[in-house]
Amino acid sequence: MSDEPARLADGMTPAPRERARVLGHVCEHAGCVKHGGFGFARPRQEPHWFCFEHRDDGERYL
Ligand SMILES: [Zn+2]
Numbered sequence: 001m002s003d004e005p006a007r008l009a010d011g012m013t014p015a016p017r018e019r020a021r022v023l024g025h026v027c028e029h030a031g032c033v034k035h036g037g038f039g040f041a042r043p044r045q046e047p048h049w050f051c052f053e054h055r056d057d058g059e060r061y062l
Helices: 016-023 055-061
Strands: 038-040 048-050
Touching: 038 055, 048 055
Parallel strands: none
Antiparallel strands: 038 048
């Protein structure tokens, strides 16, 4: 029973990169700030993360 209007999102404009960081990883493609849901990594190496659109970029790390 709250009278608070559910319009918090309207006044908030978080940077896309900031929001993606909350989700986990940001696409490593230059200029892309989407959520990197696709991880590419060789054993004992740092994983590289890319979004659906740029996941082909990650193939080179495999
Ligand atoms: Zn991307």
